[in-house]
Structures are given as structure tokens and as C-alpha cells.
Amino acid sequence: MSQDVKTVPLDALHRSLGAQxxxxxxHSMPLHYGSIxxxxxxxxxxxGLFDVSHMGExxxxxxxxxxxxxxxxxxxxxKLTPGRALYTVMCHPDGGIVDDLLIYRDDERFKCVINAxxxxxxxxxxxxxxxxxxxxxxxxxxxxxxxAVQGPMAKxxxxxxxxxxxxxxxxxxxxxxxEVAGMAARISRTGYTGEDGFELYLASQDAERVWAAIxxxxxxMGLVPAGLGARDTLRLEAGFRLYGQDIDETTxxxxxxxxxxVKPAKGPFIGAEALAKLASAPPRIFIGLKLGARxxxxxxxxxxxxxxxxxxxxxxxxxxxxxxxxxxxxxxxxSAERGTDLRVQLRVEPPQWAEAPVVALPFYKRPGI
Amino acid sequence: xxxxxxxxxxxxxxWVRDDGKGEALVGISDxxxxxxxxxxxxxxxxxxxxxxxxARFGAVESVKAASDLxxxxxxxxxxxxADVTASPELVNxxxxxxxxxxxxxVEGDPPGDLLDSAEYDSFAKADSH
Numbered sequence: 073m074s075q076d077v078k079t080v081p082l083d084a085l086h087r088s089l090g091a092q093x094x095x096x097x098x099h100s101m102p103l104h105y106g107s108i109x110x111x112x113x114x115x116x117x118x119x120g121l122f123d124v125s126h127m128g129e130x131x132x133x134x135x136x137x138x139x140x141x142x143x144x145x146x147x148x149x150x151k152l153t154p155g156r157a158l159y160t161v162m163c164h165p166d167g168g169i170v171d172d173l174l175i176y177r178d179d180e181r182f183k184c185v186i187n188a189x190x191x192x193x194x195x196x197x198x199x200x201x202x203x204x205x206x207x208x209x210x211x212x213x214x215x216x217x218x219x220a221v222q223g224p225m226a227k228x229x230x231x232x233x234x235x236x237x238x239x240x241x242x243x244x245x246x247x248x249x250x251e252v253a254g255m256a257a258r259i260s261r262t263g264y265t266g267e268d269g270f271e272l273y274l275a276s277q278d279a280e281r282v283w284a285a286i287x288x289x290x291x292x293m294g295l296v297p298a299g300l301g302a303r304d305t306l307r308l309e310a311g312f313r314l315y316g317q318d319i320d321e322t323t324x325x326x327x328x329x330x331x332x333x334v335k336p337a338k339g340p341f342i343g344a345e346a347l348a349k350l351a352s353a354p355p356r357i358f359i360g361l362k363l364g365a366r367x368x369x370x371x372x373x374x375x376x377x378x379x380x381x382x383x384x385x386x387x388x389x390x391x392x393x394x395x396x397x398x399x400x401x402x403x404x405x406x407s408a409e410r411g412t413d414l415r416v417q418l419r420v421e422p423p424q425w426a427e428a429p430v431v432a433l434p435f436y437k438r439p440g441i
Numbered sequence: 442x443x444x445x446x447x448x449x450x451x452x453x454x455x456w457v458r459d460d461g462k463g464e465a466l467v468g469i470s471d472x473x474x475x476x477x478x479x480x481x482x483x484x485x486x487x488x489x490x491x492x493x494x495x496a497r498f499g500a501v502e503s504v505k506a507a508s509d510l511x512x513x514x515x516x517x518x519x520x521x522x523a524d525v526t527a528s529p530e531l532v533n534x535x536x537x538x539x540x541x542x543x544x545x546x547v548e549g550d551p552p553g554d555l556l557d558s559a560e561y562d563s564f565a566k567a568d569s570h
Contacts, residue, residue: 108479418507
């Protein structure tokens, strides 16, 4: 490989479990441990254990930290109280998205969790904007391992490993410091699968022990290790955007259906003016299309309305739970209404088309929500 | 691992197993199913279709990609595996056994460039990237 690909701390462990490793965002990561389909279904029916330590983490602290972040991101950081997590995007002045990220607040500091593929770009962007703010940024990515336990059995499995904590008291999008398998962890009730679950931020040197403990406690309850392949099919069913596919510097959060993380009333932030102008007429709209059971759309497939091209697929794959090909993408505003009949060009040679009406996202919702 | 001495392979990763009585089974190799990942569906011809050796007869679609299928030998389709149509993951789980795709009544001579199992393994190793 021409580029430098990093190995994650648990690399040897993944290989010993039979993982097929692939390069992703500069890291060698497990794509699957045997079957994407089996891992996807296991997460929805029981539980899956993901190593997502390729993600980046940066601590922002200092008296000016909140003001710095308030200017940096579109969502309202003043509403982020200790113990909560905030999903937001940060934009260029023209409204294009630099990255989507999660921000945790502890008492004296914030932690930003950023996409692996954007690690260097994000940190450069943030550091360049620090001047004038009494705050500092520390990149802790290399010392942090992030494990995700996701699925209906996630809570009992993780609970069995943290005796001193009642996980029922950590609500969705909240977090608390505790111990998992005796190791210090930030226990966050978040995830990227559409299921209940926890993301556990650990020190790298503790990761192997915690992974092993989760597997040991979880396997009798049906937990399996799950890779990036299942992570992608799960998040697609749940309608979650992926930076680099659905959102990037050429897309704004309003077009992307992420207007709910843009809070113009909070005061000035980078991109506020551009987004205010776009608010009344976004140039395109993010939609979902549910195809047939034998039709699999892919990133880049053109979307037509009749004989006219109106947009493009940005995320496409097969939803193993819904049993259908699923597409998310952008179309012209006139073609974005639910129920509009569109067609996706799946293949040019031989020509293959799929007809699909625009549907609401997500494609799958966990029962009981 | 299956005894592959009776199997012959194409460079497009299909296999053919002649039963010595004029019929043959056709499928895709273990290497192919591994490269493809989870098979989601198969586009296969109907019973009665006539295939030429090397002709495209359908496609296999996985999470990763769609891949055309090429017939190792010429012949008439006398059976299509209903099990894989219903459960495409059989192709991943048992590519040389229950994951067979077609049964052909063989017509004409087999192409001269089919590989045996060892030759195919060498080819597949060199071919993969």
C-alpha cells in the first residue's frame, strides 16, 4: 500500500478472531469476522462488539473553551451540560461541512469525537481558530480506544461488567465515568447502529482486557464481534449520515436534513450567515429510497425522475433487517417530496434500473422508540 | 475442505464439476465468495437456456459489488439451484457443495484453458490485490 496505514491497538486480536482487515481512513480495520450479514442481524437481535478506535478524540479546555466551541459548531453548546453529549457539525464560512462530531462535556472540559478520515483536517481547522480564545486543544486519539457494544442485549452485558454503576440511570446521549471490567472508562449511551448500546472510551493499554471481558460476558448472551461492514449496513438502515459519503465540504447541513443541529438563535458561529441564506431555499434535499429485495444501489448511482436526472445516491447498500436495497442521496427540491416516484440507475452495462418512491428516514426504527 | 479433484476452474472464478454422464454442476469458487463478501442475490438463467462456453450467464450481487458470471462450459440449463435463490448465503457457506448454481447438459468439448484446483489456487493468489 502506498499510504501509511496505522494499526489499532487491538489489531492482533482482530486477526486472531479471523477478521478480514481492510484499510479505512488510514487505519487497518476489521471489515468483518466472517459475515457482514450475520453480524448485522446479531446486533439487531442480540448484540455486537465493535472496535472503532480509528475515530479521533480531542480535549478542549480552558476558560474560553465553551466560547471557542460555540463559534466553531452549529449546535448550541450552552445547552450542553456536564454528563451530556451533543451531536453537531462544524462548517466553513460558506456553510460546507468540515465534519460531524460528538461533543461530551465534563465539569471542566469538553471532548470532541471526530471522524477518523478527518482527523488531521479537523485538528488543523480547530487549532487555526483558537487564537483569541483562552483555550487549548489536546489530541488524545492515540491513547484512546473506543469500543461500542450495540443491540438489545448491550445493557445487560455491559452492566455485568460494571458493578458499581446502574446503567439504567445513564440515559440516551448521556455519559458517565466509571469502570468496565475494572478499567476506567467513559461510558456513553450513544451509538451508530440505531440500537440501544454503549460506547466505551478506554485507555489503549486497557483495551484488550475490556474487549476480552465483554466477549466473555456477552458470548453466552449472543454477542458477536462486528466489523465496519455491518456498521455501515446498520447505520444506513438507521438513516445516519456518513462523512465523506453523504456529507462533505460541498454539502451544507440544511440540504443534508441536519437542520436540527443548526441553532441560529444561539448567536454567531462560522457559517451562520451562509446557512441563514440557504435556509429558505436549500439547493438540494437529502432523501431516502427503499428499493426491491434484489436491487442494490451504490454511491454515485444517478437518480432520475422519468427521463430527467434529478440527483445522485450518496449511500447505497443492502439492509439485512429490512430485506431491501436502500439508498440515501440528494435530489432537486421539487423531487424530494415523500411518495415522489424516482428511478435509480444501478448499472450501465447491462442497463439496470430500480423504481422507488421517496420515503421518510430512517428505514428502520428500533421497536419501542 | 471438499475434495476438488473433479473440479475445474475458469480464470473468472467459476467452477465446473462434470459427472461423467453428460451433465455438470457450475458454481463459484471459495476465493470468489470470499472476495465478494455476503451474497445478497443471484441473477441466474432459466431452465432451458443455452449457454456458450465463456458466455455471461448472470450475475452475483454482494454488499461489496456486482460480479458477472461466465459459463465454464457450453450446454443447456437443466436445473437452477432453488436453495441458493432462497438463501444466497449458501454460496458463501458452501461454495463447492450446497452453493452450486446451475446443472448443465454439456454440449461440445470443454475449453482447453480450464484450470485444475492447484492451478486455480496459483492463479487466484497472483490475481488478487
